[in-house]
Amino acid sequence: MPQGQPLTVPRDGLTTRARRNAPLLAVHTGAGKGKSTAAFGMALRAWNQGFDIAVFQFVKSAKWKVGEETALRELGRAHTERGVGGPVEWHKMGSGWSWSRKAGTEEDHAAAAAEGWAEIARRLADERHDFYVLDEFTYPLKWGWVDVAEVVDVLASRPGTQHVVITGRDAPAALLDAADLVTEMTKVKHPMDVGRKGQRGIEW
């Protein structure tokens, strides 16, 4: 566990306070479980600090992550109604982005992913949120639906102190290079290997 003591103090001319507020780009990749789950766990800390949180779910069907969505929306409600924590937005690509008039179809996943990224880039430019989860965003990058170099440029030049967490297998090297924090989740043992099924309250 990090004990808050860096190994070296960088000669970057920044104060400790400035370094504490530096915007973080984190990537959770690898074939193991916990990539998205840890991103949503991070969102709990961000929420408690009053950060404005936005989740963008790429690729997966609406069936997935209902538990996390319901829980984080409940925390957003607590912010609205009781003034605790921060606000929460949750957008998913599955059946068309919430801000879009276009209904999603099987054929236009590539277009929907590009549209999702364009919206995120606009929000980063506007400093709309404090903490972004781009869930399963590595897949549109891998499949060429969204340009990796453009993503890295936009993230590298984002204004303010916006934190971004990106999840998914096979994160491209350019994204890993740009990231401040990279964790690989490695599968050591999985119940499905021995024939167990996805479980209520565990897988969804």
Add this chain to the structure above:
Amino acid sequence: MPQGQPLTVPRDGLTTRARRNAPLLAVHTGAGKGKSTAAFGMALRAWNQGFDIAVFQFVKSAKWKVGEETALRELGRAHTERGVGGPVEWHKMGSGWSWSRKAGTEEDHAAAAAEGWAEIARRLADERHDFYVLDEFTYPLKWGWVDVAEVVDVLASRPGTQHVVITGRDAPAALLDAADLVTEMTKVKHPMDVGRKGQRGIEW
């Protein structure tokens, strides 16, 4: 990502339904970030299913994980007040367990850890909760404060469908053998390596 399709169907005489409700023992280990964070992310799913959740934090000072604690307690409050999700209990060893009259001191961490495990074993026998997080529990095991063989026995014979998630580095081999799901979080890159400090909303 698991798509819900097991590689093989085991000849264990169980129905799919029984297998779906099988109690899960998960271990998050490794030197990377996200072990505890992913456990609390799992708790969001469990909460949404109405599971009764209990978190037991071993070792760490009360300063840590305040964000996750506040957020999960808020979800527990939503259950009590609005009837959504499940109830949440959060116990930490730092300044003495909440059920204990003994105040914690620096000297008796070993005794406090043993007391915490004894309480968990009682609750497992009573089927008190549906979803347990034993956060940083590998350390008392590693340091010999709690007996690994006893823990494995109690977990292996726990009644009902109680899910248990254990986090921490250096999980003992016997625990990994007993687990259904093991994920190793591997550090690929960490901001503290380049001298950045722990950050508000990220580290706590």
